[in-house]
């Protein structure tokens with residue numbers, strides 16, 4: 001099953017940066033971020049909130065469009081090695097040019113060049129979802145949404161929110177989501193990872209998203225699970241991330257199989273793969289071991305994922 005064609009809908013571009021790649025950039029730029037690595041050169045963090053700090057420190061080594069171009073090539077090489085044929089990645093104008101529109105366009109141009117080359121050379125198609133960062137606050141989210149609206153199109157296909165789910169409430173970000181929706185972008189929000197079922201309800205009601213990043217804690221409220229199933233709201237589930245961050249002790253304890261059994265459209269992603277020592281191939285293997293999922297089940301999920309992808313129908317037809 002690890003050889004099956006895979007569709008990944010939830011991947012943070014900076015979070016997919018191999019630690020050696022970030023260490024190399026830091027050395028080139030004489031940046032001292034050695035504290036984010038352990039003795040083996042892996043990222044080191046204590047919990048989710050520390051992870052966010054380490055993520056931002058690692059991202060500080062990415063300082064130019066050229067750095068992002070190299071990052072995209074490195075990340076898609078790994079995706080292709082796992083059998084990923086289509087991937088949507090979260091991009092943050094916060095990190096790419098500080099939400100300045102002119103700078104953001106230059107970063108995006110470089111990112112697309114690397115993505116086009118990877119499609120040609122490795123057969124993996126990438127699309128972008130602009131994401132605001134919840135703990136950076138609603139004002140910055142508005143600026144991010146303006147960048148998103150300006151570059152919405154065939155390649156930038158969605159808008160979302162990541163970061164600390166415990167900060168503020170989805171309704172604080174409504175203006176940003178309305179702006180993105182009016183520009184034709186499809187919507188997703190991280191919820192139900194560190195917040196409970198009410199956090200998922202709030203995101204669905206106040207931001208009118210069609211996908212939820214994680215969303216797994218919906219399982220704590222079966223009426224909500226039924227509602228997600230009935231409304232066809234898709235969960236971008238990242239089991240290895242949830243296990244690595246301590247949300248569930250093992251893959252066997254993860255609710256993905258029960259959500260699937262109850263009719264929720266689940267998909268499989270890696271979130272921030274090197275941080276969580278995972279790959280798409282590993283996610284498949286662990287889910288096979290934990291739930292005895294077979295090729296048929298994985299094919300169903302890959303189809304479900306492509307259906308839920310934000311790209312246009314022509315792109316989907318080429319991949320299917």
Ligand code: ADE
Pocket residue numbers: 012015055162163164190193241271272
């Ligand atoms: N940004 C990167 N990974 C994230 C996660 N798992 N939750 C929220 N924000 C993130």
Ligand code: ZN
Pocket residue numbers: 010012162190213271
């Ligand atoms: Zn995420």
